[in-house]
Amino acid sequence: MGSEKYSILLPTYNERENLPIIVWLIVKYLEESKINFEIIIIDDGSPDNTQEVAKELIKIYGEDKILLRPRAAKLGLGTAYIHGLSHATGDFIIIMDADLSHHPKFIPQFIELQKKHNYDIVSGTRYKGDGGVYGWDFKRKLISRGANFLSQFLLRPKASDLTGSFRLYKKEVLSQLIKACESKGYVFQMEMIVRARAMNFTIGEVPISFVDRLYGQSKMGATEIIQFAKNLLYFFATI
Amino acid sequence: MTKLNEWVFGLSVFFGIYMALVTKRIKHEIIDDNMFFIQILPLILVVLLGIYAVTTVLYRTLTFNECKDAAMELQKEILEARKDLASKGMKFT
Ligand SMILES: Nc1nc2c(ncn2[C@@H]2O[C@H](COP(=O)(O)OP(=O)(O)O)[C@@H](O)[C@H]2O)c(=O)[nH]1
Numbered sequence: 317m318g319s320e321k322y323s324i325l326l327p328t329y330n331e332r333e334n335l336p337i338i339v340w341l342i343v344k345y346l347e348e349s350k351i352n353f354e355i356i357i358i359d360d361g362s363p364d365n366t367q368e369v370a371k372e373l374i375k376i377y378g379e380d381k382i383l384l385r386p387r388a389a390k391l392g393l394g395t396a397y398i399h400g401l402s403h404a405t406g407d408f409i410i411i412m413d414a415d416l417s418h419h420p421k422f423i424p425q426f427i428e429l430q431k432k433h434n435y436d437i438v439s440g441t442r443y444k445g446d447g448g449v450y451g452w453d454f455k456r457k458l459i460s461r462g463a464n465f466l467s468q469f470l471l472r473p474k475a476s477d478l479t480g481s482f483r484l485y486k487k488e489v490l491s492q493l494i495k496a497c498e499s500k501g502y503v504f505q506m507e508m509i510v511r512a513r514a515m516n517f518t519i520g521e522v523p524i525s526f527v528d529r530l531y532g533q534s535k536m537g538a539t540e541i542i543q544f545a546k547n548l549l550y551f552f553a554t555i
Numbered sequence: 556m557t558k559l560n561e562w563v564f565g566l567s568v569f570f571g572i573y574m575a576l577v578t579k580r581i582k583h584e585i586i587d588d589n590m591f592f593i594q595i596l597p598l599i600l601v602v603l604l605g606i607y608a609v610t611t612v613l614y615r616t617l618t619f620n621e622c623k624d625a626a627m628e629l630q631k632e633i634l635e636a637r638k639d640l641a642s643k644g645m646k647f648t
């Protein structure tokens with residue numbers, strides 16, 4: 317491929333089990349497609365000592381490929397992306413979870429689609445085409461589809477997966493979006509894609525299969541649903 | 556214009572016309588003949604929207620793609636990754 321460089325931001329919190337696997341997969345699929353990349357690990361002082369694993373990975377793959385940019389305490393996802401971005405040297409930024417629910421095999425597809433249409437953003441989607449999920453029961457699927465329907469109905473964004481966080485951005489676009497966003501933590505992703513519509517950025521979509529985490533805990537409870545609803549209404553009223 | 560503003564605008568236009576019709580400020584025999592229908596129109600629209608929402612969400616929930624192959628492929632790749640990394644000197648705990 318061309319001379320463009322891609323920076324992959326991996327926020328981690330207690331991902332000791334997953335981190336080596338996700339890094340291995342990224343290296344495998346991106347080298348296969350001859351993509352120039354770096355991986356930036358933003359670890360928030362994980363108690364399981366994820367950083368120790370990161371350091372071993374640096375020994376294996378080199379410190380030009382793997383950059384460990386940790387923070388002292390759990391400061392949330394939103395600021396983790398800002399922190400990672402400030403260390404990124406690529407022309408494009410890819411944001412993904414480190415828990416193996418976002419498979420790196422889709423990254424070459426993101427890149428290809430971006431190049432073809434010169435999109436500002438390419439977003440993975442679980443809700444279109446061959447996209448889908450694994451490991452969700454009926455209740456989880458119902459909540460997800462309900463939340464998705466409601467947000468499409470109220471916000472009419474140009475993307476079908478608002479809460480997913482597997483995306484590619486032009487670096488300049490991401491920094492503009494981050495500057496415009498007010499929220500921290502999990503809703504950050506949702507706010508970014510809603511603001512992207514308001515700021516007239518172009519968005520492409522790639523269907524992805526989302527395999528829910530095998531190791532560690534995922535958060536999805538009443539508080540998350542209430543948080544989501546509150547933010548949905550807030551964005552509805554303000555963006 | 557925020558999405559809320561768009562909705563307020565759209566609903567204001569709708570209810571402006573609606574009120575003009577039910578208070579008979581606009582007169583026409585077609586309107587008089589269908590007065591009951593016009594009066595309950597908002598209710599009909601709300602019910603239709605509700606049915607649309609419930610069926611769509613249920614249909615999409617039941618037809619949500621189950622990525623079993625992706626999960627199995629990932630399981631295999633995890634083992635492969637562990638083996639390869641171990642051969643490169645990585646210790647797993
Ligand atoms: N640096 C950092 N990473 C986080 C934090 N919270 C979650 N993560 C990471 O963000 C990604 C998504 O988190 P996850 O718990 O899987 O969220 P879920 O999939 O929405 O349940 C994972 O890679 C986590 O390790 C945090 O506060 N700081």
Ligand SMILES: [Mg+2]
Nearest residue numbers: 413415417534
């Ligand atoms: Mg997850």
